[in-house]
Amino acid sequence: MNLDEQEIRALFEENYEFLKVEGGHVVTDFVKEQAFQQVLWYWKKNRAIAERVTETEVHLVLPECRSPESGIRYSLEGVVDIVREGEETWMYDLKTPERAAIEANLDSYRAQLNVYAHIYKGLRGNELDNCALISTALPQGLKAAIRSGSAEGMERELAGWDPVIPLGYSEEEVEAMIEDFGRTVEAIEAGRFEAPPPSRLKEKEEGERNIFAWKTCRNCDIRFSCPSFRAHVRGEGGNSSFRRWLDDYGSESSPEDFIDGNLREEE
Ligand code: SF4
Numbered sequence: 001m002n003l004d005e006q007e008i009r010a011l012f013e014e015n016y017e018f019l020k021v022e023g024g025h026v027v028t029d030f031v032k033e034q035a036f037q038q039v040l041w042y043w044k045k046n047r048a049i050a051e052r053v054t055e056t057e058v059h060l061v062l063p064e065c066r067s068p069e070s071g072i073r074y075s076l077e078g079v080v081d082i083v084r085e086g087e088e089t090w091m092y093d094l095k096t097p098e099r100a101a102i103e104a105n106l107d108s109y110r111a112q113l114n115v116y117a118h119i120y121k122g123l124r125g126n127e128l129d130n131c132a133l134i135s136t137a138l139p140q141g142l143k144a145a146i147r148s149g150s151a152e153g154m155e156r157e158l159a160g161w162d163p164v165i166p167l168g169y170s171e172e173e174v175e176a177m178i179e180d181f182g183r184t185v186e187a188i189e190a191g192r193f194e195a196p197p198p199s200r201l202k203e204k205e206e207g208e209r210n211i212f213a214w215k216t217c218r219n220c221d222i223r224f225s226c227p228s229f230r231a232h233v234r235g236e237g238g239n240s241s242f243r244r245w246l247d248d249y250g251s252e253s254s255p256e257d258f259i260d261g262n263l264r265e266e267e
Contacts, residue, residue: 012035016035078093078115089126091128100208111177118174131166201213
């Protein structure tokens with residue numbers, strides 16, 4: 001498949017129109033252009049893998065799981081891509097955080113992929129040699145180079161971008177992971193939804209640019225009734241600050257990207 005930028009733009013527009021009709025969501029031109037740039041540069045970097053995908057959007061289901069204490073029945077589901085390369089078969093899962101943020105939580109990602117591998121290989125009887133994550137987020141350096149329009153900078157940043165994180169595959173952690181999911185199911189069924197303490201909302205994960213409140217809470221549907229979020233916002237500037245947050249309906253892009261984008265438009 002030898003797509004040029006114009007063809008990718010046409011496919012992107014077609015897909016956007018479809019999603020608009022199906023989901024009823026519309027985004028600003030700025031956010032739409034950011035999304036297109038992400039698709040375009042993702043394709044430039046990962047084209048070799050994308051062209052070798054042998055099974056795409058493979059839907060994996062582990063039915064009839066039982067939670068460890070109450071025996072509640074639940075199913076685990078996931079969607080992955082499968083690539084056969086010569087003698088080897090790899091399973092890929094796409095993740096939106098930047099590589100550094102993924103690497104800071106590698107154990108939980110590995111455990112999740114091991115469960116998918118267990119379903120694909122152990123239960124379905126397919127060949128599988130390795131698992132890997134692909135970070136779809138464009139690195140900050142590449143974003144800056146795109147904004148500056150420097151062809152040399154873009155080439156350099158693209159060459160230095162390594163979005164594939166091999167994880168290996170082990171059956172050992174599968175049972176523990178399924179049990180962990182089961183405990184989460186039990187907490188949900190029992191209505192135990194404790195928010196983290198307000199101090200957690202000020203923290204920044206390794207590799208992340210934004211604190212938890214900006215990155216996660218800002219897009220959380222229950223933030224206005226969450227005591228930790230309210231405490232965090234009041235701590236930032238009292239009740240007037242909370243009123244300001246009440247008018248904030250979340251971000252489609254990070255605040256820094258939005259500011260950068262608008263500064264550029266002013267230039
Ligand atoms: S606002 Fe949502 S994400 Fe943030 S602490 Fe509360 S429940 Fe968790």
